[in-house]
Amino acid sequence: MPTAPLAYTQLPDPAQEAKAKALMETLRCLVCQGQSIADSNADLAADMRSLVRQRIQSGETPEQVRAWLVKRYGSWVSYKPPLAADTLILWIAPLLLFALGGVLAVGSLKRRRR
Incomplete structure (x- = not known):
């Protein structure tokens, strides 16, 4: 072809x-x-x-x-992609992963201090 x-x-x-x-x-x-x-x-x-x-x-x-x-x-x-109901996860997922990383880092630092 x-x-x-x-x-x-x-x-x-x-x-x-x-x-x-x-x-x-x-x-x-x-x-x-x-x-x-x-x-x-x-x-x-x-x-x-x-x-x-x-x-x-x-x-x-x-x-x-x-x-x-x-x-x-x-x-x-x-x-x-535009911000719409079907693409919302594409926009929110990076923010959620960043927040989760922050929570894990803070938790790890607190455990190390003990």
Whole structure:
């Protein structure tokens, strides 16, 4: 199967390419999960890069492209998910883990003093 047309080809307009590249760095590869679509070699990431470039080239803003991808793939596709009921755990978990670490550190210090 041939690769997507703009997966590995930059846009002729440097300003549009900069917008597309900045957006691609904030979108999670659905196959690799730990990489952005800008860094991933997965076929799906290549298709998503091409899609981002095509939509930016056609005049859509990065926010419009992100909204379309979130609607299609869910909030998880974005490294910056919006604060909503289904993403609340993503925002609260780091705070809870930090607080738990603080409680454990204080408890450990108190035990050492005895």
